[in-house]
Amino acid sequence: MDRIKGVELSGAEIVVRCLQEEGVEYVFGYPGGAVLYIYDALFKQDKVRHVLVRHEQGAVHAADGYSRSSHKVGVCLVTSGPGVTNAVTGIATAYMDSIPLVVISGQVPTHAIGQDAFQECDTVGITRPCVKHNFLVKDIKDLAATIKKAFYLAQSGRPGPVLVDVPKDVTAMLTEYQYPETVSMRSYNPVRRGHAGQIKKAARLIAQAKRPMVYAGGGVILSNAAPRLTELVQLLGFPCTNTLMGLGGYPGTDRQFLGMLGMHGTYEANMAMQHCDVLLAIGARFDDRVIGDPAHFAQNPRKIIHIDVDPSSISKRVKVDVPIVGNIPDVLDDLLALLRPGAGERDAAALDAWWQQIETWRGRNCLKYDRASKIIKPQFVIEKLYEVTGGDAFVTSDVGQHQMWAAQFYKFDKPRRWINSGGLGTMGFGLPAAMGVQLANRGATVACVTGESSIQMCLQELSTCKQYRLPIKIVNLNNRYMGMVRQWQQFFHGNRYSESYMDALPDFVKLAEGYGHRGVLIDKPADVEPALREAFACKDELVFLDVMTDQAENVYPMVPGGKGITEMILSEEL
């Protein structure tokens, strides 16, 4: 890339030049008054491509999906005021799942800040609780260095979204442009290597374990540690579970994989979590949807080793014995170096007995459902989706029952294939995220598993899909209910389905056609597989599959909120 130094550029040109320097391919955004100069600068170049969404929430989710599926920083550009407030849901979604984004927002001119100007809002104040960091650039001389810092902060340490608010007058001023080569901040120095003594302690505990368990989360995916995790688990012969965010971190089809754990985790994964004697937690944070009630979890004694890049994730909900702060791949390298030589010295008899116990739990077949049903079972659709795509699709999802079924029934063998809003639980995430995934992986198979309620929250992006020819396959598990809300109402609110029924639904087939896509209605189990085959054979078109599923189906197993992880409701118990 040509690097012109000492040339005078406008603030808007600087913004675009900085994005070029960072190798940004796509900016997801929506223009408006405060960012007109930046859009003008974008117009005059062709290195950074702009993707015009239909709502700023879609821009952030798309950048987020782009990042999750590619390990690059996602970039968005939004205008001041409502542009920013619309983006907040997307930013908070990325923050909860530690996704590296740089959000550039326009702001009213510096002299108008604080005057309640048209389309003014306190962007830095509004976004402060849901970003890793944010900046307001009041002096054009700070602009390039601030954007450099934003990219550095977003992807280093525990990643996260960083927002740069740029007032309109700053984008119009001129200054000498120079992009800094490096960033150094005395207040920010993320740890890479883990403490050698702690890693030794961990290796000793692992070697002595009789009932070991490996519990790995989204940190493994984010730090690209999946190959090392797989090597470690296979070297040790230990059972492994992944969190919702960690799926694909360990191959989902491997025998040592016990499935997802947590509120809708498998019986075997939750039982093994509770009854293990040594727990190796990697890039996971023991959150409420994973271990439920911490007091119940603490009833069984076990030694916990916790590897995480963020010290504040350690001993937050669960006290751990061996904390290791560091970049997961580096820590796992050090741990592997210690464990490889003694790989044969473990207590094989104890491990055998433990596996026998696990196989008994696995024998409960906790994910079974009625395969003979005359009504389409949502689990069946996901199983067929898995078969038809050869297990090799990128799958995005929204939030609710369909999300849990996709997580349970699609076996992810590779990292960065399962894209969902785990932390914030944002309905409306799936479709715009799929756009980002498809742009990052042109030619790849991208499926958006959604429900009739979630899809309506960012439905307008069907138009963006048309404009950029994104051949996403939307699998709409349509049960005419906000399914997860209905399930909780059935279990905990005496079957009073308060406002969870989706009435006056659109004809999704016509709707898809209205946007210029193909729509297909599926209402018989026998039609599911042929329709999926036909849709996925269609490489250049978005297909909206509206699948009429069983209205009364529930997600099992289920740990009721606030209960212990072994206090599961299983399907046969009802």
Add this chain to the structure above:
Amino acid sequence: MRRVISILVENEAGALSRISNMFSARGYNIESLTVAPTEDASLSRMTIVTSGSEDVIEQITKQLNKLVEVVKVVDLSEAEHIERELMLIKVRAGAKEREDMKRMTDIFRGRVIDVSDNTYTIELTGDGRKLDAFIQALDPGAIIETVRSGASGIGRGNRILRV
């Protein structure tokens, strides 16, 4: 348990709200908070008095360290330290009460820094308990107005917090 936490933070706009936001967002308690620039104008020093269990204090320290603009965090109450707080208190001091009020101020090593026909404004420095004790010692009816700075803290001897 009451804790005194000292923080060095980049002297930038918004740094204070980042810190106070973190306390309110996570439900931590702030008893008092003081902040001012240090001899190095690029740094501010903050003293936060908070309370909570060991676990909560550990999380507070970690969450503070996680904030990008926070340079250093020390829990002063982990070892010997000194705390001082400034109080300005305006009291009724008519002809009848003047002498008593002056004597009380002297006992507590305060200073009268402003006088009117019927009031004294007294300056008093000390740890929080001393200031409380002074207020206790006065007739409640005599107190017109009080303002307290919140505690500032520093480690004893060779315990130093700097970049």
